[in-house]
Amino acid sequence: MTSQEIAGTNTELPSRTSDRITTLRPERGLFDLELDQIWRFRGLLTTLVHRDVMVMYRQAALGATWAIIQPIFAVAIFTIVFSRIAKLPVPGDTPYPIFAFAAVLPWTYFAEAVRRGSTGLVNESNLVRKVYFPRMIIPLSGVLAPLLDFTIAFFVLIAMMLLMGVTPTWRLAAAFPLVLVAGSMALAVSLWLAPINVRYRDVKYTMTFMLQIWMYASPVVYSSTMVPEKWKWVYALNPMVGVIEGFRWAVTGQGEPDMMALGIGVSLIILLLFGGLLFFKRLERNFADLI
Amino acid sequence: MTELAIKADGLGKKYKIGASVAQHDSLRDMLQSMTKKLLKPNDPKESGEFWALRNASFEINRGENVGIIGLNGAGKSTLLKILSQIVTPTEGHATIQGRLGALLEVGTGFHQELTGRENVFLYGSILGMSREEVEKKFDRIIDFSEIADFIDTPVKRYSSGMYVRLAFAVAAHLDPDILLLDEVLAVGDFSFQKKCMDFAKSLEKQGSTILFVSHNMFSIKTMCPRVIYLKKGEVVFDGPTDEGLRMYEADSRLAQSPWFQPERGQAPAITFTDIQLLDKSGTEKTVFDFGEKMTVRIRYQTSRPIKKADIRIGINRADEIHCCTFSTLADQINLSEIDGEGEIELVTPALELVSDQYTTTIAVRENDQQICSQLGATFHIRHPLFQSNAYGVFHQSGEWRLDGMKSGLSAATANKRS
Numbered sequence: 001m002t003s004q005e006i007a008g009t010n011t012e013l014p015s016r017t018s019d020r021i022t023t024l025r026p027e028r029g030l031f032d033l034e035l036d037q038i039w040r041f042r043g044l045l046t047t048l049v050h051r052d053v054m055v056m057y058r059q060a061a062l063g064a065t066w067a068i069i070q071p072i073f074a075v076a077i078f079t080i081v082f083s084r085i086a087k088l089p090v091p092g093d094t095p096y097p098i099f100a101f102a103a104v105l106p107w108t109y110f111a112e113a114v115r116r117g118s119t120g121l122v123n124e125s126n127l128v129r130k131v132y133f134p135r136m137i138i139p140l141s142g143v144l145a146p147l148l149d150f151t152i153a154f155f156v157l158i159a160m161m162l163l164m165g166v167t168p169t170w171r172l173a174a175a176f177p178l179v180l181v182a183g184s185m186a187l188a189v190s191l192w193l194a195p196i197n198v199r200y201r202d203v204k205y206t207m208t209f210m211l212q213i214w215m216y217a218s219p220v221v222y223s224s225t226m227v228p229e230k231w232k233w234v235y236a237l238n239p240m241v242g243v244i245e246g247f248r249w250a251v252t253g254q255g256e257p258d259m260m261a262l263g264i265g266v267s268l269i270i271l272l273l274f275g276g277l278l279f280f281k282r283l284e285r286n287f288a289d290l291i
Numbered sequence: 292m293t294e295l296a297i298k299a300d301g302l303g304k305k306y307k308i309g310a311s312v313a314q315h316d317s318l319r320d321m322l323q324s325m326t327k328k329l330l331k332p333n334d335p336k337e338s339g340e341f342w343a344l345r346n347a348s349f350e351i352n353r354g355e356n357v358g359i360i361g362l363n364g365a366g367k368s369t370l371l372k373i374l375s376q377i378v379t380p381t382e383g384h385a386t387i388q389g390r391l392g393a394l395l396e397v398g399t400g401f402h403q404e405l406t407g408r409e410n411v412f413l414y415g416s417i418l419g420m421s422r423e424e425v426e427k428k429f430d431r432i433i434d435f436s437e438i439a440d441f442i443d444t445p446v447k448r449y450s451s452g453m454y455v456r457l458a459f460a461v462a463a464h465l466d467p468d469i470l471l472l473d474e475v476l477a478v479g480d481f482s483f484q485k486k487c488m489d490f491a492k493s494l495e496k497q498g499s500t501i502l503f504v505s506h507n508m509f510s511i512k513t514m515c516p517r518v519i520y521l522k523k524g525e526v527v528f529d530g531p532t533d534e535g536l537r538m539y540e541a542d543s544r545l546a547q548s549p550w551f552q553p554e555r556g557q558a559p560a561i562t563f564t565d566i567q568l569l570d571k572s573g574t575e576k577t578v579f580d581f582g583e584k585m586t587v588r589i590r591y592q593t594s595r596p597i598k599k600a601d602i603r604i605g606i607n608r609a610d611e612i613h614c615c616t617f618s619t620l621a622d623q624i625n626l627s628e629i630d631g632e633g634e635i636e637l638v639t640p641a642l643e644l645v646s647d648q649y650t651t652t653i654a655v656r657e658n659d660q661q662i663c664s665q666l667g668a669t670f671h672i673r674h675p676l677f678q679s680n681a682y683g684v685f686h687q688s689g690e691w692r693l694d695g696m697k698s699g700l701s702a703a704t705a706n707k708r709s
Contacts, residue, residue: 016353016468016498018390024302024373025384047416051402051409058404130399131417132376285379288372289306 037134045137052145067152075101082221091223092254095164101157102251103220103244109150110182111211116142117190125291135284139190174250182243185269191276195283198291219244239265294353296469296500301383302347304369307340343369345524356501358515360539363549365521367504371471389468403447414461428464436460463490469500506549509610543666551664558594563653565590566667581674587637596630601656609648614684645682646674
């Protein structure tokens with residue numbers, strides 16, 4: 001048999017590309033999150049984000065201008081409806097468009113990150129069925145890709161502030177930790193929803209109005225000062241409250257960032273994220289069979 | 292001392308069939324099947340399970356090329372999916388040493404909107420290469436793919452052949468220690484297929500281990516000295532290729548064609564139960580001479596009357612080249628109805644196919660719908676000169692006019708005329 005001949009010449013074989021030993025078995029420990037695998041596949045993560053970013057506006061005549069048009073339109077509509085028609089009060093002397101944009105910016109990022117993070121697995125079902133990689137890469141890349149739009153819109157916000165006579169200050173730097181919080185929240189939600197979406201495509205349809213309701217449960221078009229004091233703590237259970245109010249503070253300098261809301265929000269995110277990791281890893285093993 | 296590449300110990304994968312788990316696409320489906328379960332608690336269709344793979348144990352040494360053969364649904368792809376970590380085994384375990392590359396489908400992960408160049412990087416990282424690694428190998432990949440001129444065109448404008456070339460070129464440069472190939476060489480034109488096979492052989496020299504799934508017995512024979520033969524999810528043979536292929540050929544006689552998917556759960560409308568290849572004296576044989584007539588005698592059984600049938604008997608060469616098809620419709624025979632059981636006999640004209648191994652296939656079409664496709668029997672055609680590597684598919688003599696040249700009958704013509 002030829003295998004024996006090959007075995008005989010084994011000493012001359014060049015060294016392996018990798019000395020990694022992989023063990024395949026049916027069960028895995030509950031807390032074995034295999035985070036090292038994500039590190040090993042970080043190249044794939046960057047490539048997927050890169051791909052999403054490149055594909056996002058390809059074959060769209062206006063290209064990346066959409067990243068500017070979308071939030072501006074939202075802000076324009078909110079200004080007409082909530083400021084001109086409904087005459088919602090705004091604390092301080094901030095022009096309503098700036099007040100709204102400061103919230104639309106993190107909210108749009110969050111909503112898009114959740115949408116991509118939760119539905120990505122199904123959209124990439126071809127990959128999931130045919131190639132191995134840690135599946136968490138997909139929600140991760142879904143949460144990272146909309147950061148480009150966020151960055152573009154961030155510069156639009158600065159330009160708008162200058163136009164409307166609101167001076168940007170050092171406080172704007174707070175946007176970075178805040179977007180990190182929003183991103184973690186989006187990832188936490190995605191880790192819960194993505195495995196469910198693999199089983200029940202209903203998630204995709206629920207998503208649109210879930211995000212709509214969530215937006216009105218967050219101080220996007222109105223100020224959280226309008227929420228009665230005794231309900232404040234319930235309101236703060238929505239981690240986006242702290243993030244959005246933080247953003248407003250960073251942009252307008254009005255009031256103080258609500259540290260209680262942020263504190264509750266971050267603790268909740270940590271819990272959700274950890275639970276999400278366990279949940280995702282638990283169901284990940286069956287993705288290829290179910291998708 | 293031999294180094295192990297793969298050690299599998301009792302690998303098994305269980306799937307649920309019917310509507311029970313895997314096929315709820317929405318909550319509504321689930322609610323429906325839950326109510327159904329309440330009404331009919333012991334419906335076997337709902338609670339069916341089957342083992343796509345069971346008790347698979349084997350050891351593969353470093354540098355070995357092993358073919359995985361078996362009929363449709365024998366568990367070949369399930370085995371590769373387990374080994375490549377796409378699905379988790381239900382039982383058993385396996386150890387893999389070294390970098391594993393799996394090509395279960397060429398071009399999975401290509402993005403239509405991106406150019407060939409961008410896709411090389413994308414696909415490379417999906418397969419597990421780093422960006423630097425792809426950059427380093429980029430020129431070799433493009434060379435191998437032979438589509439350098441189109442590398443900056445979006446792949447949605449590629450022909451399927453170009454697509455496959457590029458995808459295989461990337462995968463081929465992964466330099467894996469273990470390479471899993473599932474039917475991928477079945478695509479692309481013949482010269483590219485040959486290039487891929489040569490490449491796989493060169494990997495073997497570098498000490499790579501290759502596991503190769505194919506229905507193409509010709510490529511299995513060229514590439515693998517050892518085969519693992521799976522039948523209904525179990526390893527029934529593990530050893531030298533020739534012996535494994537003999538078992539497989541005996542089992543595949545009249546089996547369903549691997550490419551034909553009959554409607555799920557339905558009995559086929561017509562089944563062929565026996566096939567014989569006979570010479571003109573009526574003796575059954577497996578080796579025919581070039582130019583000999585062959586009689587194909589098949590027995591059929593129907594489960595319902597078939598109207599306006601077209602019965603087709605095809606001949607495929609071992610390297611999957613479809614050589615010819617005999618068809619009742621093409622021969623203007625009007626078969627208004629077939630029912631019950633009976634016998635069909637086809638006498639071919641003198642077979643002028645080159646010397647090689649062939650398989651017959653039987654298909655039936657009803658109103659232009661394929662309703663049956665079965666493999667038939669294997670036979671050889673013998674001729675000392677007309678080999679497939681030089682003479683193509685068939686050989687017929689031509690008439691030559693050779694002005695100003697000296698000519699006479701050569702040995703070859705004399706041989707043919709004799």
